[in-house]
Amino acid sequence: MRLTTQSTGAGVLDFGGIHIPKETPNDRIIALAGNPNVGKSTVFNELTGLHQHTGNWPGKTVTTACGRYRKDEENFFLVDLPGTYSLMAHSAEEEVARDFLCFAGADAAVVVADATCLERNLNLVLQVMEITPKVVLCVNLMDEAGKKKIRVDLEKLANLLGIPVVGASARSGKGLDALMDRVKALCDGAETMPLRPRYHEAVEQAVAELAPLLEAHGCPVNARWLSLRLLEGDAAVSESLRRYTGFAVSEISGFPSALEAARKTLEEAGFPQSTLKDHVATRLVERSEAVARQAVSFEKQDYAERDRKIDKILTSKATGIPIMLLLLFAALWITITGANYPSSLLAEGLFWLEEKLAKLFTMLSAPAWLSGLLVEGVYRTLAWVVSVMLPPMAIFFPLFTLLEDSGYLPRIAFNLDNYFRKACAHGKQALTMCMGFGCNAAGVIGCRIIDSPRERMIAILTNNFVPCNGRFPTLIAIITMFFAGAFTGAFQSVISTLLLTSVIVLGVAATMLVSKLLSKTVLKGLPSSFHLELPPYRRPQIGKVIVRSIFDRTLFVLSRAVAVAAPAGLVLWVLANVHVGGASLLAHVSGFLDPFARLFGLDGIILMAFILGFPANEIVVPVMIMGYMAKGALLELDSLAELHSLLAANGWTWLTAVCVMLLCLMHWPCGTTCLTIKKETQSAKWTLAAFFLPTAVGLLLCFVIANTARLLGLA
């Protein structure tokens, strides 16, 4: 599994999920470790740019990214390890990070730390230094620390730790060149004198008995470190050691008995295994404290005053939840209002182009079926996706990213945790739920942050109850046409936003109820203990975020439109124009679905649109429109008002609109999300459950509402 030499002579690193084909024999492998929320990924992205790829660890839901950095004609392959607080292997992430640092044979390790919270970060630094002397400490977020008047004496820190220390502000790219200079120097053989915490005399004695035995037999990792882990009774480390290096401690003659004897002596000295673990952990924390006390000074004792004040407003009993709703409202209002203008502009432009295209086809005297297929089928569906769906998506996504970057999402989790606890679910499910607003597939991958398999499954199964970015525009369009249309001006967008906010609150309520239902039935269990870090607020890089995420979203929507909407338009046009037995295929299909759909307050076309929308939710409305237009109702359609009359002409009432919104909120996850669920759960059974659960809830709600309204004579 370690570095192997290929016929090219350059070699390949194949380790767990990481595969690095070296380009020259001098290429270096650098591990990047660090606590969560310290900007490690920013360091990684700034250094490697677009030269990245990710790999999954076999059998583990852990992904590591690998990227290339070039300096002076030399390649440095950086491996971005999962963010962890420790390397004691309590979770899959920690095991992956530790195994890579121990066994992959990296040339050096960079530990990224948060300058505003250095003491806590040093714990991991010391742990990495116990494994390898080739460590560079990157003290990131120096700019944030400066604002809070926290002074980090980098030189002193380097002297105390005995390793190179570099200050950086990765978001603005500062300090990263210096970082890589030090990394290169280490790779070229620069020496370090890593500080290694001394433990209790009895522990040191036991280590002194074991380490030489290991060293004498060619121990491939630091013998002191390994001795400590073996004394602690860490079974996973011997297992990994054997798997990655073939070094089996149990086969060293005399070692098992020596280990047994050392453990016994330790126990007699007052260090049974559990006490020993506590002692080691405590010593590391105390050591970090001692180093931090010397190297870090707080010029303002109340440096976190501003964060405290903000937190008190954003999480208090009186204002916490109202402000959360208000922020949601604001984000949606900006989305709805902001999307209006670009939407109508795009529609005008694209439909103007459609006319020209149609004329061009006529000029070329192309057959009617060809121009129908390409212009009315493919082009028109594309045009609808771009004009109706793109603007809200491209506006909401950056707003969401700004909230995420500012550090607000953990506060949402903090505010909502009680509800998740009552549902016997994990507190971090609030975070994965929030990620679902951006994209449900991303939300499902995000569920990896939940350690307990039971609670992770609940979070995965319920992620689809919040509408993703691709479903917002559908909801917005329907609300605008059927419920806010009666109002005019600014008031209209306020009403639209209020209604959309309620739909989302309904989705959140459904998430909690269904989570509870699962906890009480198929996924029985108590909530596991957890902690949630509330990181300092950071001013997001507004310009950068907006530009990048609008660009990313636009590209993403456009590429999906080409990949999914275009073929769907094609299929639809064929369905609408191939006639069998006197009626189009479309009429057959929707006619077949119709009686079933009517039970739920829908119609055949709507249900068909949702089914055809399986590859991507963005195409549901365009497919509906195509479906109705194929019946020959309207030909020109470039505004929501005209769409409203098209729908009304096809029998839509307020009840249809309500049921469509409910179904949009609660139906099967899109194709990408289903594939992701399959990948994450490794189970067809649970993927099916994730498919049918929201569908059943949605259809049930539609059924109840439609039939109640009909019985009461309301519709």
Place this chain on the structure above:
Amino acid sequence: MRTDAVSLNRLPVGKKGRVLHLDADDASRRRLLDLGLVVGTEVESLYKSPSGNPVAYFVRGAVIALRDDVAGGILVALS
């Protein structure tokens, strides 16, 4: 038992205490130690969430929210 010792979840908001003892299952115990909650560590109760559970604490420069059951297992001496 010391008279000024309380479990962390009973530490009033705005007050500080020093950890005396951790009572938690193995996995949860390791997590707390990794976060720096070792015996002798000063902890400040910062604020409650809207429902009163969880509560945010200041531990070694970081803000960590703990649910009632976990904080209930941490004994602190009021300081």
